[in-house]
Amino acid sequence: xxxxxxxxxxxxxxxxxxxxxxxxxxxxxxxxxxxxxxxxxxxxxxxxxxxxxxxxxxxxxxxxxxxxxxxxxxxxxxxxxxxxxxxxxxxxxxxxxxxxxxxxxxxxxxxxxxxxxxxxxxxxxxxxxxxxxxxxx
Amino acid sequence: xxxxxxxxxxxxxxxxxxxxxxxxxxxxxxxxxxxxxxxxxxxxxxxxxxxxxxxxxxxxxxxxxxxxxxxxxxxxxxxxxxxxxxxxxxxxxxxxxxxxxxxxxxxxxxxxxxxxxxxxxxx
Numbered sequence: 001x002x003x004x005x006x007x008x009x010x011x012x013x014x015x016x017x018x019x020x021x022x023x024x025x026x027x028x029x030x031x032x033x034x035x036x037x038x039x040x041x042x043x044x045x046x047x048x049x050x051x052x053x054x055x056x057x058x059x060x061x062x063x064x065x066x067x068x069x070x071x072x073x074x075x076x077x078x079x080x081x082x083x084x085x086x087x088x089x090x091x092x093x094x095x096x097x098x099x100x101x102x103x104x105x106x107x108x109x110x111x112x113x114x115x116x117x118x119x120x121x122x123x124x125x126x127x128x129x130x131x132x133x134x135x136x137x
Numbered sequence: 138x139x140x141x142x143x144x145x146x147x148x149x150x151x152x153x154x155x156x157x158x159x160x161x162x163x164x165x166x167x168x169x170x171x172x173x174x175x176x177x178x179x180x181x182x183x184x185x186x187x188x189x190x191x192x193x194x195x196x197x198x199x200x201x202x203x204x205x206x207x208x209x210x211x212x213x214x215x216x217x218x219x220x221x222x223x224x225x226x227x228x229x230x231x232x233x234x235x236x237x238x239x240x241x242x243x244x245x246x247x248x249x250x251x252x253x254x255x256x257x258x259x260x
Contacts, residue, residue: 001157009150039195043147046193050220051150054242065222 003055010051011104017044018100021093029086033079041089042071048096059112060099066120067092073124088123091116139165140256143183145176145202146191146218151241155189155218158245159252173197177205180213187214187252190235192226200230207234212260216251218243 021044024037031037049064070088074080080089095116102110142164146152152169160166167183170176172194180188188206192199199217206213217230217238227238236255239248 001154006150006154009153013148013150043193043195046220047148050241051148053220054150054154069222 006055007103007107010055011100014048014051014096014100017047018093018097020044025086025089025093028080028082028089032082035075035078038071038074038078038080042068042075045071045092057099057103057109059110060096060103062117063092063095063099063113063120066117066124067096070120070124085123088119092120139163140186140252141165141167141183142252143168143170143176143179143185143188145170145173145179145188145194145199147171147194148191151191151218151243154243155248158243158248162249164252173199173202173205176202177209180206181209184210187216187256189216189218189239189252190230191218192223192230200226200233203230203233203235214255214258214260216255 021041024034024040024044027034027037045064045068049061049068052058052060052064067089070092074085080086095113099110099113102108140163142159144152144155144166146155149171156166156169167185168179170179174196176188176190176199177197179185190199190202194202203215203217206215211234213234215230215235217227217235218241219227219238220241230238236258237251239251
């Protein structure tokens with residue numbers, strides 16, 4: 001596998017997903033019941049998870065997976081709990097942006113962010129979702 | 138003749154990866170589709186021998202695309218591309234008519250073995 005080529009593809013596609021996610025979160029700020037925006041966030045997290053896992057960027061995979069799990073509840077409900085969810089979702093977006101910047105600048109996997117993964121998992125659990133074992137994809 | 142493959146995934150990254158795994162092994166990727174709607178249209182147009190189908194895609198999900206493709210051709214050979222944790226969705230896709238599945242991150246041997254197995258299946 002031509003790692004440099006896949007890394008470049010990953011950075012390009014992941015940045016597009018994060019830009020879409022950012023727009024979707026701004027939309028959710030205005031309308032907590034925007035199911036299209038909830039779907040965008042879910043799909044972006046899912047896509048980033050799959051790509052990061054393929055390249056062995058486990059810390060990114062973990063955050064993206066926790067965010068994907070976090071979005072399951074809102075997807076089913078068709079809305080987010082704005083006050084409780086939005087700060088965390090923006091934090092996840094910023095966390096992923098930071099991690100991508102590390103990959104872009106160093107070509108290496110970023111450090112894990114257990115606190116962010118934990119916060120996302122805790123919110124997912126509060127939403128009545130079954131907590132998954134860490135590292136599971 | 139080379140088996141003709143339709144690769145459906147919204148991530149160009151994943152489409153490239155599948156292509157790079159299977160083309161050197163004698164498969165021909167006849168079209169790449171970036172969502173479920175494109176996948177159904179490409180299937181209708183090209184009648185590929187096998188389809189690799191992502192589950193989470195925009196416009197129309199992989200599962201909806203499987204349902205539509207199976208309506209067009211009940212013998213369509215579709216392999217789902219799933220991530221761990223999507224077991225329920227994979228089961229739904231199999232019930233809808235998908236023939237097998239591969240798991241991300243892709244392992245080349247598993248991808249090739251699954252495609253060959255599905256192509257050899259009597260339908």
